[in-house]
Structures are given as C-alpha cells and as structure tokens.
Amino acid sequence: MSSAAPSNANDGCVGPTSQEAGKAAACAGCPNQGACSTGSFSSPAAVAAKEKEKANLHNALSEVSHVVLVLSGKGGVGKSTVSTQVAQSLSSRGYSVGLLDVTFVDRVSQEWQGARREVHQSQSGWTPVYANPNLAVMSISFLLEEGDAAVVWRGPRKNGLIKQFLTETDWGVGGLDYLIIDTPPGTSDEHISIVQYLNDARSSGQGASGAIVVTTPEEVSLADVRKELNFCKKTSVPVLGVIENMSGLQTRVSDMRFMNDESNDCTSDVLSLLKEKCPEVLNMMAITDVFPSAGTGPEGMANKFGVPYLGKLPLDPNLLKSCEDGVSFVDQYPSSPGTAPLNNIVDKLILALPVEDDEEDAMQT
Structure with a gap:
C-alpha cells in the first residue's frame, strides 16, 4: 500500500496522487474510488499544495532531533502523566524538550502551567508556554477561553489544528532534542493524520522517531493496546517500548x-x-495490586509483538501530585516508589534515541 493511501483504502492501493488512482485493480470496491478517479488529488495544483505542505513540515521539524509519540489503546491508563513526566525528566537532565498535547480531551499541563493565555502568535509562529527553561509546552487547552470548555470539533478541523501545531509552533532558537507528542487514546483519525504528517516530513529526514505505548496490566487495556501495536506496525512507526503503568x-x-x-x-x-x-x-x-494482571501481562505482550518492555510504573500519589503542581517528579520526590522506575524508562529512551552530543560523547569514550 502506498504511504499516501487513505487509512480505509484497499490493500494494494496505489495512492490518490497516482495516475492510476481509481482505475487500478486494487481500486475495485474501495470506498475512495469515486473521489480518486476524479483526478483532483493528482492535479498540478493538488500536487503543488502537497509538496508545499511537506516543505512546511520539514522546515518546522528540521531542528527537532527526535519526535516521540505517546500512545495508548485505552483512555485512563495514565498516558498524559507519562508524557508530562518523561518530558519533565528529560528537561531536568538538560535536554531541550517540547511537549505537544493533541489529545483534545485531556487537560494535560493546563493546571501546572497556570498561564494558559501566555500562548500567542507572532511572525515566527505560536509561542509555547515554558514550564522551565528547557521545557516548552503547547496544548489545545491553552487556546480555549474557558478552562472547562469542551472541544466539539469534527475531524477536519482537528486535523487542521494538528497540522498547525506541527508547522507553526516556534520551539525557540536551537530547536529541540526531543518533541514528545501526547495523543488521544485509541487509533483515531487524529493518529492517522499525525503519522501521515510526520511521514511526509520523514522523506526529508525528519518524522516520528518512535512511539511509547502505555498500558495498565488488566486485559481490557491490553486488548486495546494490541490494536495500538498493530497500528504502529501498519503505519511503520517504530515502537520504542511498552510501559506498564499503575502496576500496583x-x-x-x-x-x-x-x-x-x-x-x-x-x-x-x-x-x-x-x-x-x-x-x-x-x-x-x-x-x-489494584489491577489484576492478565496472563503474562504487558511484558508478555511486548515479547509476543517483538517490542521492548520499558518497565513498570507503580501507582504513586506523588507522581500525580507532581503533574498537578507542574514539577519534575524525579527531582521533587527522589525517594518516592516511582522515581527509580521512571528514571530507568527515561534512561532507556535516551539510549534508544541519543541526541548528537550523546553520540559524540559515546564515540570519545
């Protein structure tokens, strides 16, 4: 299947921009056949617009070393907690980090920023809110006039905002070592859009470096996460590892x-x-154990799918408190039960995705 193919396309799709779009054998019975056969996606204007979009994505991400998606098949497993504290931990180690919230439903970081209205637009783009000198945060919640307002938008508008976040956020001089993207639960249209936008940028050397998948130990969560892992496989997103959250x-x-x-x-x-x-x-x-572990649990699932298992994060009241207070959990509570496991997870992430200075240091030693 072409990388430009719609998510609901038939196997063997040639892509909407192909001259054979809507005419190839694989197009028979495809729900997109009528739209593709018009040639509107392969017109000179459409091709030019697509190339401009790719260029904008590349320019926006050209100074970002690694883009990490944080995924979960099920809501309520602590994905946003993992996103914020991984970002906090990386920034406390001196890395330049961006946290991009495109969940549309979670209020990641809103309370702990305390300054939603600091986000504004300038000639260089949207200016994010800085949690600390090394951590810049951009969230849909920062743009809402009321903190408790619901985002009642259809897919196209959500996808348009995701593209704006990716192309128009000014992450500052020098770029980022890590851009952590907190995504909605499940495998929704927003996921497909994010992956496609990043894959477009990847053709110029940038894109999704990988995904962290968050789950809780029980089967109802694992069943959804298995779908998430299959989504990553189908969309060619490398899985950096599975985190077992709320393990006890x-x-x-x-x-x-x-x-x-x-x-x-x-x-x-x-x-x-x-x-x-x-x-x-x-x-x-x-x-x-608050949640009963199903079978061999998340670790067994990771082994079955051939992806790394990053470890367990216990239910730790100080972890939630750190998110609400907008502080780094590992720095604020060095003796808390979840501190060592979270540090180990961040160690593994850095090892899997070293930044340029790390690589140079490794060569020198």
Whole structure:
C-alpha cells in the first residue's frame, strides 16, 4: 500500500496522487474510488499544495532531533502523566524538550502551567508556554477561553489544528532534542493524520522517531493496546517500548490511613501503636495490586509483538501530585516508589534515541 493511501483504502492501493488512482485493480470496491478517479488529488495544483505542505513540515521539524509519540489503546491508563513526566525528566537532565498535547480531551499541563493565555502568535509562529527553561509546552487547552470548555470539533478541523501545531509552533532558537507528542487514546483519525504528517516530513529526514505505548496490566487495556501495536506496525512507526503503568500501589506504611470495623478513622492510634511496638514497620513499603494482571501481562505482550518492555510504573500519589503542581517528579520526590522506575524508562529512551552530543560523547569514550 502506498504511504499516501487513505487509512480505509484497499490493500494494494496505489495512492490518490497516482495516475492510476481509481482505475487500478486494487481500486475495485474501495470506498475512495469515486473521489480518486476524479483526478483532483493528482492535479498540478493538488500536487503543488502537497509538496508545499511537506516543505512546511520539514522546515518546522528540521531542528527537532527526535519526535516521540505517546500512545495508548485505552483512555485512563495514565498516558498524559507519562508524557508530562518523561518530558519533565528529560528537561531536568538538560535536554531541550517540547511537549505537544493533541489529545483534545485531556487537560494535560493546563493546571501546572497556570498561564494558559501566555500562548500567542507572532511572525515566527505560536509561542509555547515554558514550564522551565528547557521545557516548552503547547496544548489545545491553552487556546480555549474557558478552562472547562469542551472541544466539539469534527475531524477536519482537528486535523487542521494538528497540522498547525506541527508547522507553526516556534520551539525557540536551537530547536529541540526531543518533541514528545501526547495523543488521544485509541487509533483515531487524529493518529492517522499525525503519522501521515510526520511521514511526509520523514522523506526529508525528519518524522516520528518512535512511539511509547502505555498500558495498565488488566486485559481490557491490553486488548486495546494490541490494536495500538498493530497500528504502529501498519503505519511503520517504530515502537520504542511498552510501559506498564499503575502496576500496583506502593506507599510507605507511615503514609497510609487506617479504618476500624465501624469505618471510623483510626490512623492516629495505629501509627502510635506501630511507633511504640515496631517502629521499623513505619518505613516499610506496603504494596498491593489494584489491577489484576492478565496472563503474562504487558511484558508478555511486548515479547509476543517483538517490542521492548520499558518497565513498570507503580501507582504513586506523588507522581500525580507532581503533574498537578507542574514539577519534575524525579527531582521533587527522589525517594518516592516511582522515581527509580521512571528514571530507568527515561534512561532507556535516551539510549534508544541519543541526541548528537550523546553520540559524540559515546564515540570519545
């Protein structure tokens, strides 16, 4: 199938810009046959417009070293949390990072920016909001007049805004080491548009460097993520790895609350008793599985699909608090249960997608 083929095209599609569009054997029965047969996609004006779009994408991404998509088959698995904290962690290590939110439904970063209206347009394009000197954020939520407003748009308008985000955001002098794109759940039209836009740019040496796929351990999530992995395979997006989020609740006993049989809070009494009788327990970690793992879990699924398994992120209250406060979780809570796993995930991402300085350092050593 041609890379320019519509997502619902038949196998063997020659692409809408081909001179055989709508006429080839593979076109028989295709829902797009009528539109392709008109020749409107292969007209000189259409071809020129497409080439201009590709040039704009290339120019906009020419100073971005790596573009990373964060995907999930199912909503509510913590994809936006992973996106924001991976971006925060990379920026705290000194990398120049952009976080682009095209979810249309999540309010990623809105609360922790505290300055939605700082986004404005200039001759150089949209100026993103800076969470810190190394982290620039652009989100649909920054453009809404009301923070709680719903984005009730049809596909073409959403796709148009995605293209604007990709081509018109001014990420600053020197570009970016990493552009993290937080996408909607599922494999919607927005995903197809993002991949196609980046594939257009890839012909000039830029495009999606890969995807991080986020899931929770239970089967209802894994079933959707398997579709996401197949989507990546069909669209030729490299999978950088699978993250098992919310793999279990981990918290110190001293941070827990306790209730008696009458559902009355007895935390103070229990902690006092533990402090008196066995104080060492207070510093122990209490762990429980909130979501039952299905079969071999996310790691087994990753092995089956032949993609890397990046590790587990536990349910950590400090992780959510860091997102809401707009701070780097690994810096703010270095001893929290989720800090080491998140650092390991970021280590693996940097190893898979080193920036130029990293590559030069590796050659020197």
